[in-house]
Amino acid sequence: MTGASRQLGSAVAQELGPAAPEGTVARSVLDPRTAVAVLLGASITIMAPGGLWFVPAALTAGVLLALSERAWRRAVALPLAAAAAAAVAFVLPLAAPWPVLGLIGVMGEFTLRIAAVGSIAAHLVQTVSPTRFAAALRSARVPSAFTVSGAVMLRFVPTIITEAQAVRDAMRLRGLGGWGAMLRHPLRAIEYFTVPLMASSLRAAEDLSASALLRGLGSQPNPTAMHPPRFGPADAVAVVVVAVLVATTLLWRSAR
Structure with a gap:
C-alpha cells in the first residue's frame, strides 16, 4: 500500500511540476503582470499600421530579456532571424518588379513583425510558470x-x-x-x-x-x-528600458 501511494504521489508531482518557492525565483525575472503588459503593448503597437517603426525597439527588448535569462542561443538567433526577414521584405522585391517577389516581400514583413512580438513572448513562456501566471492575473482582477x-x-x-x-x-x-x-x-x-x-x-x-x-x-x-506576486527591481528596470526604447523610436520617426 505504501509503495502504491509513493508511486501515485510521484506521478502527481511530475504532472503538477516541482514546487517553486519564492526564494527560488531569480530577482532578474519579471513579474508576470509586467511581462504581459509589455507583450500586449508590443503586439498592439507592432501589428497596427505603421508598426514597423517599433520593430527594432521590440527586438532590442527581446534580446535584452534573453540575455537576462542567459538564453544565449535565442539572443543570437533573434537578430539573425530578423535580419533574414528584413532582407526578404525589403531587399528581395528590389531585385525585379515581379508580383511574386512582392508577395514574398509582404510575407517577409509580416514574419518580421511576428519575430519581434515572439521575442518577448518567448521570455514570458520560458520564465513564467502557469501557477505564477494565474496568480498574477488573479491579483490584477482579470476574469x-x-x-x-x-x-x-x-x-x-x-x-x-x-x-x-x-x-x-x-x-x-x-x-x-x-x-x-x-x-x-x-x-x-x-x-x-x-x-x-x-x-x-x-x-x-x-x-x-x-x-x-x-x-x-x-x-x-x-x-x-502561497507566494503572491510582487513587483521588484527588475520590473522598474524593464519599465525604464521600455520607456527609453519608445522615446528613441518616436524621436527617430519624427526625425525621418
Missing part, C-alpha cells in the same frame, strides 16, 4: 476565463511540442520521416503524424484538466496563492 485559458495554454503548448517531436522520431524509426519520405508518400506521412499527435493531445488535455482542478483553477472563491 477567470482569461486566467484559466492562459495558464492552460502555457502548459499545453510545450507539451504538444514535445509530443510532436516524439511522433516525428517514431516516424523516422519507421522510415517515414524526412523530406524524401514525405515527398514520396505525403498523404501517408500526414496521416501517420496527425493521428498519433491528436491522440496524445487528447491524453495531455485530460491530464492538464485534472492538474488544473487539483490546483483550484476556476474555483469560487479564487484560490489563495
